[in-house]
Amino acid sequence: MSVLIKGGRIVTAADDYVADVYVEDETVSLIGESLDMSADKVIDASGKYVLPGLVDPHTHLDMPFGGTVTIDDVESGQTAAAFGGTTCHVDFIIQPQGSTFADAFADWRSKASGKQVIDMGYHMAVTDLEEGGTLEELASLPDEGITSYKLFMAYKGALMVDDETLFRTMEVASETGALVMVHAENGDVIDVLVKQALAAGNTDPIYHALTRPPEAEGEATNRAIQLAHLAGAPLYVVHVTCREAVEPIALAREKGWDVWGETCTQYFFTSLDDIAKPNFEGAKYVYSPPVRDKSNWEVLWNAVRNDDLSAISTDHCAFTWDGQKTLGKDDFSKIPNGGPGLENRLHMIHEFGVRSGRISLNRMVELLATNPAKLFGLYPKKGTVAVGSDADIVVFDPERKFTITAADQHSRTDYNLYEGTEVTGTPEVVLLRGNVLVEGDELVASPGIGQFVPRARFGQELRAKVVA
Numbered sequence: 403m404s405v406l407i408k409g410g411r412i413v414t415a416a417d418d419y420v421a422d423v424y425v426e427d428e429t430v431s432l433i434g435e436s437l438d439m440s441a442d443k444v445i446d447a448s449g450k451y452v453l454p455g456l457v458d459p460h461t462h463l464d465m466p467f468g469g470t471v472t473i474d475d476v477e478s479g480q481t482a483a484a485f486g487g488t489t490c491h492v493d494f495i496i497q498p499q500g501s502t503f504a505d506a507f508a509d510w511r512s513k514a515s516g517k518q519v520i521d522m523g524y525h526m527a528v529t530d531l532e533e534g535g536t537l538e539e540l541a542s543l544p545d546e547g548i549t550s551y552k553l554f555m556a557y558k559g560a561l562m563v564d565d566e567t568l569f570r571t572m573e574v575a576s577e578t579g580a581l582v583m584v585h586a587e588n589g590d591v592i593d594v595l596v597k598q599a600l601a602a603g604n605t606d607p608i609y610h611a612l613t614r615p616p617e618a619e620g621e622a623t624n625r626a627i628q629l630a631h632l633a634g635a636p637l638y639v640v641h642v643t644c645r646e647a648v649e650p651i652a653l654a655r656e657k658g659w660d661v662w663g664e665t666c667t668q669y670f671f672t673s674l675d676d677i678a679k680p681n682f683e684g685a686k687y688v689y690s691p692p693v694r695d696k697s698n699w700e701v702l703w704n705a706v707r708n709d710d711l712s713a714i715s716t717d718h719c720a721f722t723w724d725g726q727k728t729l730g731k732d733d734f735s736k737i738p739n740g741g742p743g744l745e746n747r748l749h750m751i752h753e754f755g756v757r758s759g760r761i762s763l764n765r766m767v768e769l770l771a772t773n774p775a776k777l778f779g780l781y782p783k784k785g786t787v788a789v790g791s792d793a794d795i796v797v798f799d800p801e802r803k804f805t806i807t808a809a810d811q812h813s814r815t816d817y818n819l820y821e822g823t824e825v826t827g828t829p830e831v832v833l834l835r836g837n838v839l840v841e842g843d844e845l846v847a848s849p850g851i852g853q854f855v856p857r858a859r860f861g862q863e864l865r866a867k868v869v870a
């Protein structure tokens with residue numbers, strides 16, 4: 403299928419110009435002025451932005467967690483993503499303790515079978531390493547296109563690893579060219595604080611935040627940075643929420659260490675005021691690391707502006723409020739941790755980042771698409787609009803008003819963190835490799851169109867095809 407996108411304002415991380423884009427064989431084959439070739443589909447993009455399809459480096463679809471399973475499977479989660487302009491994401495495979503990585507990978511691939519709406523890759527979350535087994539197997543994952551290892555420094559008794567496993571994984575990464583990712587919170591300290599809170603009869607959702615203080619995030623962030631430096635591995639800190647974690651990342655980057663950090667949409671907009679809401683409403687805001695004091699919002703905006711933090715993900719880990727979050731009605735520690743977000747990352751960051759003058763349009767594209775693609779071995783196949791790249795394109799109407807509401811969303815959860823927020827600017831057409839995925843309010847393509855994308859090793863490029 404060929405597509406001609408006429409007269410749009412092409413915005414990449416580096417450029418901003420008006421031109422036509424011609425798409426053939428799933429890739430961008432020509433960009434120029436007044437292109438007049440015939441095409442199967444012509445899109446008038448005058449007055450619109452032509453953005454690269456967004457890349458979300460942090461999602462959890464169909465994942466067993468917290469005594470239940472995330473409510474969005476690959477089909478519903480990716481449909482929500484597509485409507486939000488995200489055309490590629492990297493999901494977490496969780497290695498069940500004692501399992502091989504090969505079995506875990508096969509399991510996650512089978513969950514996606516026939517359901518993929520957008521393209522996807524995987525990180526491997528390491529929970530358990532055995533010498534003479536998974537320790538050696540870990541080294542072979544980059545050959546399968548899984549080029550990042552994730553470790554949880556929290557969730558004691560579930561996903562948490564000790565420093566030995568963390569460090570050994572970092573050593574393997576330094577050999578294999580994988581990127582190490584950490585959920586940085588001190589799980590031992592949190593475990594003590596949670597037990598003390600429950601013993602004192604403090605069971606409300608707010609205690610989720612009060613038992614996971616910023617110092618626990620700051621300490622783990624710094625520990626991971628020092629250990630990764632010792633091991634010689636590149637490090638990416640996921641879902642950074644507060645000054646205590648931004649500062650050690652900024653310091654490491656100033657020293658030229660291979661350290662990057664990400665924050666998530668929700669941490670710019672939600673706070674202790676939300677998790678304190680009465681009648682168990684606060685449970686909607688239970689995710690980890692937790693919501694923080696509002697003073698951290700500007701800390702995060704500054705950090706994404708000055709590149710102390712280099713990406714904004716969603717950490718989409720959706721549960722229903724009624725039925726799943728309520729598992730913790732009488733005990734905050736039983737509330738499944740996670741929140742929804744795949745559908746509204748672009749809406750929120752465009753409105754409150756770009757339109758409010760906090761970041762430029764180019765920087766928005768860099769944070770939501772280009773940097774995630776570069777860091778996770780997807781660039782330049784993904785993350786930009788350029789000749790030879792996959793024709794993953796969002797035609798974005800910067801003038802159309804849109805009200806965010808759970809009633810109209812595509813995620814299966816029953817609430818939205820940004821309920822009732824009015825934004826100006828929303829995707830109008832979304833293309834995946836030149837195929838129309840979304841047009842207006844319609845999902846045009848059928849599940850099955852999305853593909854698994856084997857990713858390049860850290861620092862290497864991934865090309866769609868060589869264009870003559």
Ligand code: URP
Pocket residue numbers: 462585688689690691717719739740741
């Ligand atoms: O609360 C969260 N963030 N749930 C998803 C798992 C994780 O820690 O990223």
Ligand code: ZN
Pocket residue numbers: 585640641690691
């Ligand atoms: Zn996490």
Ligand code: ZN
Pocket residue numbers: 460461462717719
């Ligand atoms: Zn996560």
